[in-house]
Amino acid sequence: MDRRTAQHVNPDTPFLNDPAAQALCVTLEEAGHVALFVGGCVRNALLGVDASDIDISTDAVPQDVSRIVESAGFRAIPTGIEHGTVTVIVDGSAFEVTTFRRDVATDGRRAVVAFSKDIKDDARRRDFTMNALYANRTGTVFDPLDGMPDLQAGRVRFIEDAGERIREDFLRTLRFFRFHAYYGNPKEGWDADALSGIAANLDGLETLSGERVGAEMTKLLSAQDPAPALAAMTRTGVLSCILPGADPTLIAPIVHLEGLIGALPDPMTRLAALGGIDAPKRLRLSRADQKRLEAIQDQSLSMLSPTAIGYLAGQQAGIGAVLLRGAMANTPLDHGIIAQVMTGVRSEFPIKASDLPNLQGKTLGDRLKALKQDWLASDLAKSKNDLLGS
Structure with missing residues (x-):
């Protein structure tokens, strides 16, 4: 040796x-x-x-x-x-x-x-x-x-015959794109033999467990810029095999906005932007990741302020939601938007049930819900007196 x-x-x-x-x-x-x-x-x-x-x-x-x-x-x-x-x-x-x-x-x-x-x-x-x-x-x-x-x-190449390496373990198809996102040099382009071997072995992806696919996709989506890799996965048919309906169009805008506001890469934010049919089930997401994904998707469609979104969704999902909303609207974000989200994360709703002693049961619950909506719509600015006086 x-x-x-x-x-x-x-x-x-x-x-x-x-x-x-x-x-x-x-x-x-x-x-x-x-x-x-x-x-x-x-x-x-x-x-x-x-x-x-x-x-x-x-x-x-x-x-x-x-x-x-x-x-x-x-x-x-x-x-x-x-x-x-x-x-x-x-x-x-x-x-x-x-x-x-x-x-x-x-x-x-x-x-x-x-x-x-x-x-x-x-x-x-x-x-x-x-x-x-x-x-x-x-x-x-x-x-x-x-x-x-x-x-x-920065060339990502399979050892010897690409098709043979892939057939030894079909997860290597996904690893190829993930390694390109982390270690590939964009100026080198994509290895033609690798892409050919991947395209010829797409059926093998169906044999992989959701856990293995989900773990690999989470790593890929955590890369600084997974957009080129996801675009190549679309061209080769890989993305539609593992996540039907997924569209990487919003990934590059998300990456741009992350850099603009100083946000760290978050795989669930990128997955929310990517979409796809039954993504949590297909990728076997943990309950925590699934909850964060749903919060990002839901709050990105709301009309609430970043501060209110931070209160409802928490730090990671709140930042993800404002990023996704900005990407969908093709709107630049202010660098201070993370601070706005964090203000919401640290905020407490000023009304307690004890502040409404004359109400109980469903009536009490409905009133608390209405007051909270009023507080959220005010960008969390209304005080207890403001709310109780409304």
Whole structure:
């Protein structure tokens, strides 16, 4: 094994300075095995971007990994041993250690693998060239499939045959667009082989669970600007497959308005703009996300002020609603609109049931509701005396 490059990750990279990760690698190496950081942590280190997970690849088979690390006093958990993965706990930190492997068979969701001693076999079963990068514990980068030029140029390319990679796991179609939104260089355009492979395998998207599709779409919609990726998904027919009726027309205006008022990207605001038939059910949204989505959609159609919307919908949904309303009306928003929403979020309705001692039951409820509507229509300006005197 040696496809090392002249490249090194930044010495300040977290996994090079993580005592637990370093101890694990040293333990495997001293037992005569290779231990390499792989995938997202290496890719992001080379880009200067934070990465949450630290994954390690090795030529040691899972049984040997477990034996070696337990002899060193670490804990081994066989979380995915049939696929070569052992979770190793070192001083309270968890690392997935996976044996080099190659795919033997796959149904588009799960693969049957065989273990290997060859890093190139392991690299070939990954999705994109920019994810087939490895680094040892000193930061030297190994690039068995020449993915470094693609990473540096912002080219998102499938490894070898795009169609084959997609048929190994149909979720890779959605990952392709998500990776383009995060790491792609617009000047590089879209890889023709990838788009061709995606278009030829649209039927496979129907085999994916709603949970997997929803998780991937949430990540895509959280990108700084998902508009180009969503437009490409529309052109290839992907978007209509996973979310019939969705239209990305309002996504670019939403992104523009977010920048204008200083709002952070919110996937539920973008999903509200995207639309689609039965989106919460198709994407298996959590109850919290579904509630926020509904609030954004409902309040974006209201005539209330941003302050009143903030009171009714809360911070995230309130900001999302004013953004969506602005995008639909093609209207610029004032930078202070977030402060207006937040004023509503912090406000309290000045009337309590005890302020209406002569009313009870339905009559009391109707009166409180009418007074609240009056208060909301006043941009939350009316006091208790103003309301009770009305």
